[in-house]
Amino acid sequence: xxxxVILEHDWPELHYDFMLEHEGxxxxxxxxxxxxxxxxxxxxxxxxxxxxxxxLTYEGPVSGDxxxxxxxxxxxxxxxxxxxxxxxxxxxxxxxxxxxxxxxACITCRNSAGDLxxxxxxx
Numbered sequence: 001x002x003x004x005v006i007l008e009h010d011w012p013e014l015h016y017d018f019m020l021e022h023e024g025x026x027x028x029x030x031x032x033x034x035x036x037x038x039x040x041x042x043x044x045x046x047x048x049x050x051x052x053x054x055x056l057t058y059e060g061p062v063s064g065d066x067x068x069x070x071x072x073x074x075x076x077x078x079x080x081x082x083x084x085x086x087x088x089x090x091x092x093x094x095x096x097x098x099x100x101x102x103x104x105a106c107i108t109c110r111n112s113a114g115d116l117x118x119x120x121x122x123x
Contacts, residue, residue, distance in 0.1 A: 001076040004097055005056050006034065011067025017055075018045070018118075020095070022083060025050040029109075034072055035120050037103040045109065045116040075099040080106070092116070096123065 002021040009017050016034050019026035029045040061068050077097035084092060092109040104123040109116060 001078060003056050004073075004075060004077050004095075005071055006031075006073040007055065007059075007069040008034070008072050009062070009067060009069050011062065016072065017048075017051070017069070019051055019055060020077065020083075021053065021056065024053070026053060026055055027083060029116070029118075031118070035105075035107075035118065037073075037097075037099060037105040037120065038122050039120075040122065041120045043118040043120070045118050047116060073099050073101075075101075081108075089113075 004021065005019050007017045007019070009015055016031040018029045018031055028048050028051050030048050031043050031045055033043065035041060035043055056074070059070050075098050077095045079093065080096055081091055081094035089111055092111055094106065094108045096104065096106050098104040106121045106123060108119045110119065
């Protein structure tokens with residue numbers, strides 16, 4: 001079962017990096033707020049570059065004076081809808097995840113007119 005992590009990153013401004021393990025890299029999206037898994041919510045997401053799997057367990061300074069990261073949530077997930085291009089309209093992917101604190105949720109990533117949105121549904 002692949003892993004996920006959400007990192008708090010304080011550079012260039014405070015945000016959260018949501019990372020999914022996939023084919024040897026971490027697919028990564030920038031979120032402005034930390035998602036809660038115990039209540040339904042919608043979040044705006046910005047897909048950024050893939051990261052190294054090293055970040056699944058790393059906390060501390062980021063190279064190049066790019067701030068620090070701290071793990072805020074981690075665990076395992078299953079693909080319900082495998083990833084496809086975020087440039088396509090509609091569902092980009094869907095996962096069911098279980099955090100190490102045993103909270104679980106279904107997260108769907110949708111592209112609507114170029115805006116990426118995460119829909120979080122508690123399980």
